[in-house]
Amino acid sequence: MQKNRRKERKLGANLYTIGFAIYEVPKEMHGTKHHLQKDFFLYNASKARSKTYINMREISERFRLPPNEYVIIPSTYEPHQEGEFILRVFSEKRSLSEEAENMIEAERPSKKKKGKRPSAKARESSEEENQFRNIFRQIAGDDMEINAEELRNVLNNVVKKHKDLKTEGFELESCRSMIALMDTDGSGKINFDEFRHLWDKIKSWQKIFKRYDTDHSGTINSYEMRNAVNDAGFRLNNQLYDIITMRYADKNMNIDFDSFICCFVRLDAMFRAFHAFDKDGDGIIKLNVLEWLQLTMYA
Known part of the structure; x- marks a missing residue:
């Protein structure tokens, strides 16, 4: 009915x-x-x-x-x-x-096996890392950390090279959110290791976005977003999918690349934060008001 x-x-x-x-x-x-x-x-x-x-x-x-x-x-x-x-x-x-209803969970990264000779793909990845390290060092300076504006410049320069990805790039507020969610030491900046982790994630999420943006409009709809979230290793329930749509979709129920990445960065960071607080692994955490405000306001 x-x-x-x-x-x-x-x-x-x-x-x-x-x-x-x-x-x-x-x-x-x-x-x-x-x-x-x-x-x-x-x-x-x-x-x-x-x-x-x-x-x-x-x-x-x-x-x-x-x-x-x-x-x-x-x-x-x-x-x-x-x-x-x-x-x-x-x-x-x-x-x-x-x-x-799905169980609410996220796939945990598997540990890399040791003792194997690096593949061509791994060597290519290593070369890419060296290039990024040099670019990062030029932008970051002596402290080897970058702020939100510098992160925006790095990401947008990289995204521009992907001609098949229709996007105007990342907003400054999005990069501030990424900094806050990836900043493990509370410095307001991210170091190279934090940046590398963020970039690896963005690359994998970018492939998922392109897979569902079949018309190359630069957006995916809220129905495709459910499958995209699942492909990224997150298992959510209906209530959370509705929250994602309300928070990240436009009036036509479409989600652009900037919002898509911001959503995944937040999901990834919030799951990591929860697991860090969930010491005994029972799926329940207890926070005092300071811990709660630090977690939610900075994110």
Whole structure:
């Protein structure tokens, strides 16, 4: 059932064309709450679906399915239409249902293996690092640290070389945020190691952005952002995806490259900060007011 559409019809809005599909959950995912990823729907057919998509306030069907775990996915017929809905399930026998939610987690970087001869890619990376170290030394000066304005110059000079990436570069405020989130010693600047870590992250996130910016518009929409966040190794729930959209998307629900990178830098830094405070690994941290304000205000 569509919510609030009658009220919005008074303002000229029409009912969405709606329907739903039912998919069988793979046995290896039984008992979990993880979302099924995009690839699942490319290679698995639905077990049942509404007879048609129709522009009515509600649609209902009756099915007979063997006992198992299933996912019900309501949707609009047209892509990128967003609205609230109510899903009701009636069963002749007792049945459990709940909203699919991901565990909130981030993939931890794996440790590099020692004793192997460096590959050509590793040697190329080493040469790139030497180039960056020289550029960094020229900009940073004797203290070998750079501030937000200097970081902006370095990043924007590099981004300009990527002609296939349509972006106006990074705003100063974005670079201030990056400095704050990467600054481990509280100096207001970042040293070469902190900069190198930031640059490695930006390179990997840039590849993800380009993968979803298929029309080369310099933006991705909020629906693609969910998959991009997942590709980057972050597992979030619906509430957090909504927060990301509210915080980083424009009025058309699109996210540009600058906002995309800022979002990932913050996610990465906040997960690292949480793990640093979570000494016993139980997923719960305790902060006093000073620690809380230092963590949130500087970030």
